[in-house]
Structure formats: structure tokens, C-alpha cells
Amino acid sequence: FNDVFPFFIFFIIIFYTGETLHRDRTTRYAFINDSLPPPNWVLNGSKLISLLILGAGLAFLPVVVALTVQTAKGFYYFNFPVYFTYLFIVILPALLEMVLFSYAVHVVINNKFVAHAVGITFWVVVFFLRTTAIFNYNLVLYGSVPPFGISDMDGMGHMMGPVSWFNLYWLLFGGLLVILSGLFYYRGVTSSFKERLQLLAERFDKKTRIFTCVLLLIFLPVLSYIYYNVSYLNDFLTKTERDDRAILYEKTLKKYQGLPLPKITRVKMYADLYPDRQQEFVKAFVSIVNKTTKPIATLLLDAEGLSDYAIKMEGKSVQFAYPLLYPRGMFNWFRPKQDTAEFRLYQFRNPLAPGDSAILEINSSIVHKGFENGLYAANLLHNGTFFTGGLPGLGYDDDDEINSPYVRKKNNLPPKEEKDIAPDDPEGISTLKAGKASDLLSFDLTVSTSPDQTVVAPGELAGQWQANGRRYFHFVQDQPGMYAPIGMLSARYREMKDSVQLDRPVGISIYYHPEHNTNIKRFVAAYKDGLRYFSSVYGPYPFKNIRLSETSIYGPRDASMTTLETYAEYNGWNADFNDPDQFDYCYFNTVRGLAQQWWRFQVAPNSTTGSLVIPEGLANYSALVMAEKKYGKENIKGILQDQLWFYLFIRRRMEDK
Secondary structure (H helix, E strand, O other): OOOHHHHHHHHHHHHHHHHHHHHHHHOOOHHHHOOOOOOHHHHHHHHHHHHHHHHHHHHHHHHHHHHHHHHHOOOOOOOHHHHHHHHHHHHHHHHHHHHHHHHHHHHHHOOHHHHHHHHHHHHHHHHHHHHHOOOOOOOOOOOOOOOOOOEOOOEOHHHHHHHHHHHHHHHHHHHHHHHHHHHOOOOOOOOOHHHHHHOHHHHOOHHHHHHHHHHHHHHHHHHHHHHHHHHHHOOOOOHHHHHHHHHHHHHHHHHHOOOOOOEEEEEEEEEEEEOOOOEEEEEEEEEEEOOOOOOEEEEEEEOOOOOEEEEEEOOEEOEEEOOOEEEOOOOOOOOOOEEEOOEEEEEEEEEEOOOOEEEEEEEEEEEOOOOOOOOOOOOOOOOOEEEOOOOOEEOOOHHHOOOOHHHHHHOOOOOOOOOOOOOOOHHHHHOEOOEOOOOOEEEEEEEEEOOOOEEEOOOEEEEEEEEOOEEEEEEEEEEEEEOOOOOEEEEOOEEEEEEEEOOOEEEEEEEEOOOOOOOHHHHHHHHHHHHHHHHHHHOOOOOOEEEEEEEOOOOOOEEEEOOEEEEEOOOOOOOOOOOOOOOOHHHHHHHHHHHHHHHOOOOOOEOOOOOOHHHHHHHHHHHHHHHHHHHOHHHHHHHHHHHHHHHHHHHHHHHHO
């Protein structure tokens, strides 16, 4: 909606701009009007103001329509802060920028149909470049702002600042276009561009010069500040530059793909989350074991997403080198000519022999400097943080390679083919789907956050306390151990607790945004039914609790971790189930996620072909069994057809993306 609605509204604006400016000439009233005594700025301004009012009216249109439709459908929760944030921060500036651009094009070109053609062509090209990300440098694409989302949990969050700065920048630039329009304004019998060009010196009088200088004194600092954030504090890259870096990555680091990797068997982590600043600091003690047949002397680590990190072994820093340097981005003029890549090659003083173990002390941080050209810190929000651990990745990752067959051939890279690993392949059996370094591990996490927020993480909550204006939580999962992934969530949650009696009490906790409480009982009922049935047929539930937590719109639609399931805020929390014939997908998805606690986090899939049949296939089968028990055999056919349709069409498109 943020892209499509303004794109089509532009055609309305440029059409009415042409009609407003050219109608009096078409009717020949201009010969009378232009001979009257009012100065140019009065005639010019009256038309511009009427068009700005039109743009403002179109900006209010989505809110009026949305409120009408929402009321007609009987949903009376009106989130006015979100509505007005979108109206005044997003859509209103965008439409005013369209008006200023359309007005300048029509005045300067002075031919309605040619101006239509030029304006629409320009707008379509900008829209195409921005949406395809072929070129999306917002400082040079008129009206462009960083991508963002608006959620109930976090509103517009930290992206309000960058979007507002870019809107101010383009509105000021639009003001310069208005001055240009005033200088080229058509009046009287002068008609050619050359004749109006000769009048520039006369029209650029003292008042106009003063106004232009004042506008430039505001515009240039805003331009400099945005550039400082986007291209100096941060690193902007075009799509071509990102592809070039992926090619250089493969050509330089592919040789390290075969390095043996240790298994991670224990993580003891201390994390400090600062949602108000989008920052995190981690100190972790990671136990590794060499389960290969070769000594491990060198480790390639990937620090993607981290601002900085350091590794110690036995209290001493581990030596490393940077095996890859990237050329500076074309718009990052004041940055070093070569950027250090996020990859490091660590060299152990004493190689880790087969069967040996070691403990690595890892200190990492994520600190965002200024703002970027695009969306940033999407997992570290003011309200709704979804943090994945802050640890560097181990080994060469072929997912970072370029995928386009054309680009690979052009750069003399071999075709990239997905290799099927046979079910009886020893290496595939010993390597988990979660990664070559993944293994069954014990997990101990102590995490602090803002005093008004609650942290949810895998494992059993062993304790919580407050100290030094911070709120602390301690999670442990070691009996039994757990498999990756690891994640922690922090938000201003409301919690609903319940339990179910099996061979022992199992706790059920739902963490949700206070205003998203419509279907909490459905989630609890699904957990109770699923825990009772699955424990009776699959064996005792392996953990002490199960939690469901809400995430922001930036989080995944749904995700599973040991003892923890997450749903994005748009995924069923306030869904309307008043129709008795409606399929209760909240119940179905919840029992399916619960089944994975047996079939993914007790029996982890390896890297061989078909290994996901167990966690995915049996989880879906389990959910269908529960649906049959809930709805009866006579009603299960429609659910099966719905699942088949999703698998054949929707899921394939999701995988292609």
C-alpha cells in the first residue's frame, strides 16, 4: 500500500495539475487574466495552493475510507495514533511532493500533453528503480524515503526519524522547484522557452534571491546531514555493488569451505538489550568440541549484523586476519577507499585435535550509528525486539554466493547447483540442518532489558529480578539439551499463565501485546489439547513448559524454538471467528507448532535429502489429527484441500523468494 497507492494517486495529481495550469489558456481567458495588475506570485501561488489542497484531500482519503469500512464491518478498535502517524508522516508529505513536482514540470515545459508524458515517464522510472532495488539511493530518487512498517506494538518506531528527515529534504527540494516554477511562469504573449529564459534575470529579483538563499541555507544542511548518516556513518551499496561483493566473496573465500568446523555443545551467555537505543551487548562462553577426524587450526567467522566482536581462549585474544577487502561504494566518497569485510580468519595457537574441546569467550556488540538508506535494526525495536544471539557465524556460507546464472557465467563462476545429499551419507547424517557447527547443546542465558519490558527465551525461566534500573531474566535449558535456533524477545508484554497436568505439571504461557487479546483462549486450548494427546501417543513432553510470544511485523510470520513459539502480530491474534463455519487456523497452527517440540527439537533433522519429512510432515499430520478430533471426519476434507492448496501454490512462491 505504501508504494502502490501513491503511485496511482500521482496520475490524478499530474492530470489535475495540467488542467489547472492550462485550462485558462485553452479557453483563452488567459489573455484577459494575464493583463490584470496582480503580480506573478499571486497568479502562480493561487493555482499552486489549490493543488496543494487537492493533495491534502487525497491524503485524508485512505483514513476516511478505512474508518468507514472498519465501522461497517463491526470492528470498533480505532488506532488513531497509527492512523495519524501514517497520514502526517508518510502519505501527506508524499502527495505534497507529487504536487510540487507536477507543478514544476507543467510550468517549465508549458505543454500539457508533453508535460504529462515527461512527468509520468519520470515517475514510472523512479518507481521501477525503487521497487526493484536496481537503484534505490533515496537522496537522488525524488520523493523516496527508507522502507518502513507501522505496527501496533511499536508504531513507526525508530524509522520515524529517517523517514521524517527524507520527507523534509524532498519538501525543501520541492520548494526550490516552486522557485523555478515562478521564474519560468508563463504569462502574457511570451510562449517559447527561450523568451522565458531571457526574463529570468528580471524575475530573479531581490525578494526571490533572499527566499532562495534562506531555502538553500536549510536545504543544504539537511542534505549534508542525511548524506553523513547514509554514506559516511553507514555503507550504502547499489545492487551492482552488492553483486560484485558476492562475487568477490566467493572467489576469495570459497577455498575455506572445506575447513573442518567444531560443534557447539554449550552456550553460557550474558546479554544486555537496550531497546530504546537499538543496541545490544553480549558476553558469551561457547564450548566447542572437535568431532571431526582432522585437527582444527583455522576458523573462518562471519560477523554479519555485528558492529564489533572479540574472541579469547584461555584469557588470551585469538589472533586473526582479514582475508577479504571490498572496494568503497560509489556514493561513499569520504569513507576509506577499501572497506574491511565482516569476515575474519582466526588462527589457534594450538590446533584443536580430534576429540578435544575448548571454551571461547566472545564479546560482541550491535550499535547502530545514525540511520541508513534502507530499513535497519528491524530486530531491535523500541517495543518488540527479536534478538538472535549476537554470535558470529562459523565457516563459509554458500547462501551468500550470487545465485543468478547469468551473473555467474558472466564472471566466470561455475553453475550453482543444489546438491542432494543421500540419506545414507555419513557427513550428511552427522551434520544438522541448522548448520555444520550445530549440535545438541546446553543453554544458559542471563539477559537484561528495560524495566518496563519482559524477556522471553528458550528454556526454563530460572529466575528474574531488578537491579540498577534494569530487569533481568535467567533461562536455563540443559535437561534435556536443546537445538538451534536461539532467540530472545523483549517487549511490553502482558502474560497469561496456565498449565496442564500430564505425568507432571507443564506450564503454558502466552505473551502478547495488551490490545491483542481476542484469541488468547484459543491458543491455550490448543496447547492443552495438544499436550494431552501428543504425550499419550508420542511419549512424554520433553520439556517443562511451552510459551507462545507475539512479535512485531518485522519478525517472521511464525517461528519455532525449543519451548518457544512465536507469531507475528498480524498472524491471528485479533482474528475474527464469529462465523461458526470458519476454520480455526489459530488452533491448527498452534498444535502444529507444538508437535515440532517432539519432531524438530527432540529429533533434529540432519542435512540429508528428505530429513524434513519428520519435523514438517509429522507436525502437519499431528495438526490434521487434532483438527479431525475437533471438527469430525466429515469436515476434514475441506481442511485437507486448503493445506494442499497452500503447499502447491503459496509455499512454493515463498520458497522461490
